Amino acid sequence: MSPDAVQTDKVRDEKETKPRRKSWMEFVSRRQMLLALALLLVAIAGLCWISGLSNILRPLPPPTATRTPLPTFTPRPTVTLTMTPTPTATATPEPQVMPGVQVTVSGTVGQNLRLRAGPGLTQETLSILEEGTRLTVLEGSEAADGYEWWKVRTDDGQEGWVAGNWLIPVVP
Numbered sequence: 001m002s003p004d005a006v007q008t009d010k011v012r013d014e015k016e017t018k019p020r021r022k023s024w025m026e027f028v029s030r031r032q033m034l035l036a037l038a039l040l041l042v043a044i045a046g047l048c049w050i051s052g053l054s055n056i057l058r059p060l061p062p063p064t065a066t067r068t069p070l071p072t073f074t075p076r077p078t079v080t081l082t083m084t085p086t087p088t089a090t091a092t093p094e095p096q097v098m099p100g101v102q103v104t105v106s107g108t109v110g111q112n113l114r115l116r117a118g119p120g121l122t123q124e125t126l127s128i129l130e131e132g133t134r135l136t137v138l139e140g141s142e143a144a145d146g147y148e149w150w151k152v153r154t155d156d157g158q159e160g161w162v163a164g165n166w167l168i169p170v171v172p
Contacts, residue, residue, distance in 0.1 A: 030040075081137035095169035097137060097150060102170040105133045119149030126160045134170070135162070 041126035147163040
């Protein structure tokens with residue numbers, strides 16, 4: 001044997017006796033690598049979907065053409081002068097709450113109206129008047145406790161005082 005051959009055999013023997021370090025690629029099979037890559041892609045897609053990034057990256061729809069109609073001729077109206085008589089205004093007096101007027105209870109929103117012994121919130125309650133009750137105004141008005149009070153009579157003859165905020169005159 002030649003000295004070079006002996007040297008080559010010696011190097012070969014050293015290589016065979018030395019433990020060789022394996023790389024991480026040798027421990028992982030091709031199938032495992034593909035599975036790991038697929039899981040990584042699914043995780044990235046899920047993060048994009050959760051964060052709303054997928055909506056931002058979605059392409060816009062293509063623009064669509066819209067037809068604009070051409071202007072058409074519109075004839076102008078002709079002016080015709082016609083004399084019409086001017087109506088004369090006749091003053092229609094608005095009904096008001098005053099002695100001698102018929103009124104109804106209105107606007108209590110289910111709370112009803114108290115018929116009291118005198119003008120004021122501290123006066124004794126004689127009766128409770130429901131929405132729509134008709135009354136005849138006898139006297140008034142007197143101011144007390146922030147209201148205008150009117151003396152009234154019910155259809156059954158009971159007399160007392162009520163706050164005018166919930167009285168509406170009956171139009172004859």
